Amino acid sequence: MTLELHGTVQRGEFHREVRISAQPGEVTAILGVNGSGKSTVLHTIAGLSPLQTGLLTVDDVTWDAPAESRWITPEQRHCAVVFQDLRLFPHLDVLRNITFGLRASGIRRVAAIARAHEALAEVGASALVNRKPANLSGGERQRVALARALVMKPRVLLLDEPFASVDEDSHKAFRELLPRIVEGLNAITLMVTHDETDASAIASRQVRLSPQELP
């Protein structure tokens, strides 16, 4: 029961070879300098950009197989992404942001709200329920984005530079918070980062993407 990705990922003009595998219940860090295609890997797994060649399977289910020119849509993948720039929906309040994914997958409103409160408590952001993203600090937004992904109880959790927009104090707090949460989730977790310290503190495995060599 694992995630296997090998082949060429692409986004726009950019493309590169990757080979990644990950196990549930542990964090796999994807390390590399800027422009090495770390985010593209996450987008490919989430189904936001298709593979050019190769194969992506999760739990023995094929997600993307360019050889058969098939891929399954993001909504069928049971992924949750925390984007580098967070991308909270600006016109929805925190609660609606968090219930969004649950509602999308057909869970009833009452149940979704209950789970949203749990998730908010888990990341220590219960006080923020009715605020709009524009009125939150960087660290608070980060927590909301994390809760928005966790609440899905996803099979695959994708974290893109999860500490990009937090200050030093929250950074430390997150470094302790994240492994705890992931452990409880038993999801396949991939974390893109450029910070070696974060990688070794949180991740049990590391995949290093070399800088893309110019053709």
Add this chain to the structure above:
Amino acid sequence: MLDSWTSDAPAKLFGVSDIGVTPRQLKVSRGTSDKVFRGFILAGALFSLIVLALISGFLMYRGFGIFKDFGFSFFTSSKWEAAADDGSAPAHFGVAAMLVGSFVVSVIAVAIAVPFAMAVSLFLEYYAPYSLRYVLTTILDLVASIPSVIWGIWGYTILMPHAVGWSKTLNHWLGWFPLFDVPAPIFERSPFIAGMLLAMMILPIVTSVAREVYSQAPRDQIDAAYGLGSSKWGAMRTVVLPFGKSGLIGGTMLGLGRALGETVAVYLVLNLVFKVNFHILASVGGNVASLIASRFGEASPYELKALMAAGLVLFFMTLIVNFIATTIVNRSKVPS
């Protein structure tokens, strides 16, 4: 001679307060040829102002007598009668029925066109296969250029017989509701049919505005919705539709403006009766534009003045609707 222009590009980009400087006044000295050129272009550009001013000026001048003779009753009365030839009855002109009719027909048109325009623009921007999008968009553009007289002849011969059937069905099931009630069982040439035809005619303009705003919906927000397991519709509902809301309202107003001013097609499929009527299925309706077209041929000089006055009313009505529309559309556009 010097003309001045402000070098405020950075101020525009960053907002004056952010960089804490007031824009520097640049005095630019131009050559004679440039001054002449700029003057000439400005004069040409202001031509539209002259035309708009002349339109309102002349129609007001011609129609003034009517406003003086009938005062406010020109707007509140539905009677439109030329003076009897033997002088036994004086002329009386009022556009109330036509004004109401214009709005009834246009509102029906908008009510039908907008949901379809939303579906079409979402389809073209997000659902249609890539290979088809260009072709379908081109077809839509071509449809936009079909002359209104051809819509009219089609509406009269093809749409009307079908629409009469639908009207009967509507009347049969919903006739208890005043809107769908008819005083006499005649269903031809009703506001409902005219509105339906207008809906088809304004669909391209509403769609093109909707499509433009929908296409500007932030891509990464849509990705974020997908990244949380949302379906395509989830992403549309959460990101695209709220984002495009004000643009859609603007496009709707633009369509409303078009519908208010449409003449020939309405003339052909609407029974012009000088009576305020809200039974949309009944063969009684009106529209200021088609009033002008239908009475113009045999109008006496005095009635002609009344038509000018009606034209002025129509002109200001569409001008106001369009003003609101363009303001909303321009505001909803992402600054480029």
Add this chain to the structure above:
Amino acid sequence: MNAIATEVTPVTPRKPWKNTRATLKTATINGFFSAVLATALYTFTGLDGILGWYVSFIISVMVVMAIVSKVTGNGKSIADQVAPVVISAGFATVMIPWISLIGTVVQRGVKGIYTGFFTHDMLVNSMDEPLNVGGISHAIIGTLIIVGIATIIAAPLGIIAALYIVEINGKAARFVRFLTQAMSGVPSIVAGLFIYSTVIITVTHKNNAFAGSLALAILMLPTVARTSEEVLKVVPREIRDASYALGATQVRTTLRVVLPTVRSGLITATILGVARVAGETAPLLLTSQYFVRFTTNMFNSTMASLPTYVFGALRTGTENSLARAWSASLVLIAIVVFLSVIARLLGGRSTGRK
């Protein structure tokens, strides 16, 4: 690349897009119940014809899909299931009148078309006569003349307005753009009425073709201005800078550098303007009206044009005159569509629509 990877597990992965028994079953159930419901709707609601079938089938598919997804509860909300159907069906529905309109115009229009249709006029024939006599040559030439003169007036003014907005970008730029936008909302009948009340009442005292051209020019100007503005905006700043850096004045830069680079775009703008007004009927009814034969007298005589020919034939209202209206409509629609296609080919992507 320096990836730490385990071997790919040898299990053959499941392929979720393969049709399983379950999906086939759902599809069959959907199809069956939709057909049943559609038949029921068709029979009991008085919907009739192919359109009736179409409407009842679409409604049925949506209802059945909603019910099935509710019953099977496959995790997705009903809206998610039904929305794509609604959106695609919306598009398909919108296309029905288009197809019907084009189809009818072609089908009914070809009946009246013979070679003489393009070479004869209506001087000796009436609208009601059989379709093998009389033609629309006068209307075609009339449209060409009226629209041609409108173009000569409106195209330069439209381009000048765009030049002011983009090239000069003076204090009044936003105001000028606002004016052209306001002008594009002028109803065509008002443009006709205005020209009637100025040119015809005060100057010429009789209806004439030139007045028609003026009315069309008013309607054409905003289209040309708006499209030209889009075209001019695409000219890269560098090209202008290069010209200024070589000591050129603004006049020279505009006339020798900017305008030549966007020539085809400006032609596109003009053609779109022509296509916009070629089918206008209402303003011509008030100005140039209709005349049974071709005339070169622009100022003293009414002149036929395709739209007013169609309108006149339609108002005559006999079987033959109606057939003539369809044939002339076919010619008119062919001209307008031809112009729009040319404009698009010249201008690449559809720059004309906003």
